[in-house]
Amino acid sequence: MKAEVVVIGAGVIGVLTTAALLEKGISNIVVVEKNYPGSGGSFRCATGIRASFTSREHVEVMKRAIELWPILSSKYGIKYSRDGYLWVLTREQDVEFFKKVVEFQNSRGVPTRVIGPSEVQELVPTMRTEKIIAAVHDPLAGKADCFEAVLNPLRDLRKQGVSILSRTQANKLIVEDNTVKGVHTDKGVINADQVLVAAGGGSRKLLKTIGIDLPIRDLPKHVMVTETFKPFIKPLIIDWSTSSYILQLLHGNFYIGADIPEQYDVEASNKIEFLRKAARVWTDYFPWLKEVYILRYWTGFYDMTPDHHPIIGPIKEVEGLYVAAGFSGHGFMMAPAVAEALAEYITGGKPVVKEFENLNYERFVRGDVIKEIAVFG
Structure with a gap:
């Protein structure tokens, strides 16, 4: 199989970037997903969208994302609401x-x-x-339906002839003379002129196959979701002192998260401590929550970088190789702006938001990290 571009990872970043590349005239695109589209962080996220960060890079990138979310909502029928x-x-x-x-x-x-x-x-x-x-x-903040944000554009991509290879594991990048040539998968080799790795924490493992060690570590995060109610709480609410948050999703469930002590790069497991903390914090603010049924509890990961900012853009050591990973919990909210920037990079241009250029991999080689403390919710 031969493609102009291979996108590894069919989460919201990979899907929206593929859509942005199609708009720029690149049609021979193959998307490789080890599980099913959205199965990583995209379908587990809190759906929040905000620019209220503490670094110039996050603020400017997210301001652009907030400009683009209503456009995507209209184009693909994605539920989006600016509830604060x-x-x-x-x-x-x-x-x-x-x-x-x-x-x-x-x-x-x-x-x-x-x-x-x-x-x-x-x-x-x-x-x-x-x-x-x-x-x-x-x-200015809001929320969007995380399922529709992946599945609705994906339906459009399939209609336009994009190959979506689910249940396909990318095992190794192919590089010759410092130029990317494709990817080895468990279903065979895909030759490509350019490759985007947008595979969450798995991006580090894949880049290691060519000797590049992305500074990304997986940190377990815990979330539960309740039965559905008629919408009546609009903003996403964060209790800063306890690192806990609650919001009512656009389809009515209450989505509740709370930090508990965790170690990096361990197998995710559900813990009773999370349920106790989440219940204690939020029933204090909303006593009626004591009567609400919990439907599901799951543990996912934040793919964290040392400075809590993503790695986005070309890998200078390898021509034709691009990365979008290490979002530290904020990939969904900034996805439209990231997709726009990556499409510019891949087609030889520069991002609309110049701060993207500060989010390259080389900053860690230089030791030039960015400070951000608002990494929750």
């Missing part, structure tokens, strides 16, 4: 810190603001606010 984020603060030191964060975000055009408990109550009438000192409200 709410960062709940219960410690004085956090309030002082977030005042500085809000000042930075406002300077970059993100309209966050510090609000009091009464305004929290207005935004979320069913929430108890006795413990809340203040909160940060991000009205």
Whole structure:
């Protein structure tokens, strides 16, 4: 099999990048997925979309993603709603810190603001606010349906003749004279002029086959989802002091996450400590949650980099090789902007958002890392 471009990974990044390449006139594309489309982080994510970060790179990339999400929503019929984020603060030191964060975000055009408990109550009438000192409200933020964001464009790709190879494991990249030539899979060799690796934590293993060690480690994350209710909580709510969050998904379920102590690169397993913490934190704010049934609990991974920013773009050591990995939990929300940038790179151009150029692999070779602390939710 021969392709112009092979995309490894059929999550939201791989699928939307393939769609962006088609728009630029590249039609001979093969997408390789070891399981089924969306089976990695895309179908497990919290669906949140925000630009309220603490680095210029994250803010500018996400501002572009927020511009593109309504366009994709209209084009592919993806449910998208700009319902906001709410960062709940219960410690004085956090309030002082977030005042500085809000000042930075406002300077970059993100309209966050510090609000009091009464305004929290207005935004979320069913929430108890006795413990809340203040909160940060991000009205620009929102959420999208993670299933439709993969499956709807994927349906369009298939109609346009893109080969989607599910249950196909990419085992080794083929490189000759510092130029990518294709990929070995468990179903045979696919020759290609260019290869994009967008395989989450598995990207590191694949790049190692050609001697490049991406600084990516998998960190287990825990989530549960409840039975469905008529929508009545709009923003995604983060309790900063406990590293916990809750939101009502667009189809009505409550999606609840909470951090518990975990080690990198271990096998994911469900733990009773998560259920106890999540229940303790959120039944305190919403006592009625005690009566709600939990439908599912799963553990996935954040593919983390040392500076909590993704690795996006060409690998300079190998012509024709590109990577999009290490999103540290934020790949879904920035996917439209990442897809646009990768399509530019692969077709010989430069990203619309110049900050993408700071997210290359070489920054770790240089030791030039970026600081980001808002890596939850």
